[in-house]
Amino acid sequence: MVNPQLPQFPEPIWRDHLSLPSFPALNESIKADVGIVGGGITGITAAYVLAKQNFNVVLIDAGPVLNGTTGHTTAKITAQHGIIYDELINHFGLEKASLYYEAAEEAKKFIEDTVREKKIKCDFSKEDAYIYTNDYSYVNKLEKEKAAYDKLKIDSKLTDKIPLNFPVKSSLVMHNQAQFHPLEYLKALLTDGLKDQLRVFENTTATDIEHNKHTSIITKDGHRITCNYVIAASHFPFYDSQGFYFARMYPERSYLLAGKSPEKFAGGMYINAESPTRSIRSAKIEGEEMLLIGGENHKTGQGKSTMDHYEALQTFALEHFQMERIAYRWSAQDLTTLDKVPYIGPITKGEPTILTATGFRKWGMTSGTIAGKLLADHILEKDNAYADLFTPSRFQADPAVKKFMEINADVAKHMIKGKLEFTQNNVADLATDDATVTRIDGKRVGVYKDKEDSIHMVDTTCTHMGCEVKWNSGDRTWDCPCHGSRFDYTGEVIEGPAKKALSKIHSNK
Secondary structure, eight states, X not given: OOOOOOOSSXXXXXXXXXXXXXXXXXXXXXXXXXXXXXXXXXXXXXXXXXXXXXXXXXXXXXXXXXXXXXXXXXXXXXXXXXXXXXXXXXXXXXXXXXXXXXXXXXXXXXXXXXXXXXXXXXXXXXXXXXXXXXXHHHHHHXXXXXXXXXXTTOOEEEESOOSSSSOOSEEEEEEEEEEOOHHHHHHHHHHHHHTTXXXXXXXXXXXXXXXXXXXXEEETTSOEEEEXXXXXXXXXXXOOTTOOGGGTEEEEEEEEEEEXXXXXXXXXXXXXXXXXXXXXXXXXXXXXXXXXXXXXXXXXXXXXXXXXXXXXXXXXXHHXXXXXXXXXXXXEEEEEETTSSOEEEESSTTOTTEEEEEOOTTOHHHHHHXXXXXXXXXXXXXXXXXXXXXXXXXXXXXXXXXXXXXXXXHHHXXXXXXXXXXXXXXXXXXXXXEEEEEEETTEEEEEEEOTTOOEEEEEOBOTTTSOBOEEETTTTEEEOTTTOOEEETTSOEEESSOOSOOOBOOOOO
């Protein structure tokens, strides 16, 4: 069998063949009850809930709405977030572990109820979720996780089989989970909110918050959104205050392929326990069943060539599913907190009107939904059972201190290493659609030659805290290995915490 070719350019499956509304950029200063920064599942869910309660809501996004992390998801609606519940019970206790599970289940119920009530056509389907392993060292871990499930009264089963056509040593099933087309669902919420008091502006970048008589979101173009509450739903908080979020989370990238297999998929959603990660589910796009294969996690800006990760997934898809055609490839970035529980709530103890939601650890469909509801409840002054669990101001001594030290030691290592690394490559010898890091006029410079053989040169020093970015060949971006900032090949910011673009370099040679 001939290997199916990988698509030349990355594009998520969800945005293709889907007509999404477009919105203008903000070109004046305005007022609102609530200003929301980020047009993904958290921001849109919060906007939808608040608009229904007659709040005047303004939602802005630095690019098109639904094109960030939410637009690049696997879209599993599940409380099975990897092997997590045994760990949560050990570190937080049974009560808080139970709250974590209940929050995910409530999010799933909210999505299901909304789909049914609004009659949203988004291919919502109930599916069992499986964690499986072919590594003997993880068999015992799954047994412990099953014991944790039993303590939490989670409907589950431990078995040595899965419905897919390959053997496993052990598998833990969480019954009655779900999947859907995330953008079809969120498009419906957005459309519904626009009928009330929701206004949306695209290509509008928030850069800061100003505190005067009222709080104002400051945009890159100098406009202000004056409001009573701000929700930072921008994946990485665009405003940090004294929360030090860059030191309390670490970024990881993961990769996905979508394609056609000759075999009928058996149903269910799957993820393995060991590394490298393999995530499997199906999706219907315009009536055609496609297989989604994901995984290959690694810290942003670190490790081997990013195209190698796509090729590893390609090999897996061909070996296990005889995939005939790969129609899409794309990648996503996710943030993990010190204790693996998202930060949702006031950004610091002293700023109750500025709210954030971040650190979803690749499980954004449930975490983003409960975040939108929790933050809306905060604004509505309603009690929420999950507020204390997710509060960003928490700091659990175990394992948070150890993880904090690991993250920041890794940052220091890459900051020093990056300053020393460059090549002696001659820019004139650079291949089309390739990049290198070299020194020009005494400066460390990233050089990319595009498809038309035009050269783009940038200062490789990240504008966040001075680490040196690395070239991401799979997505044609410059990625920071310290805190996960990402820039396109011209140097413009794609993902924070950086707010300023990389400086463009013009050689005198």
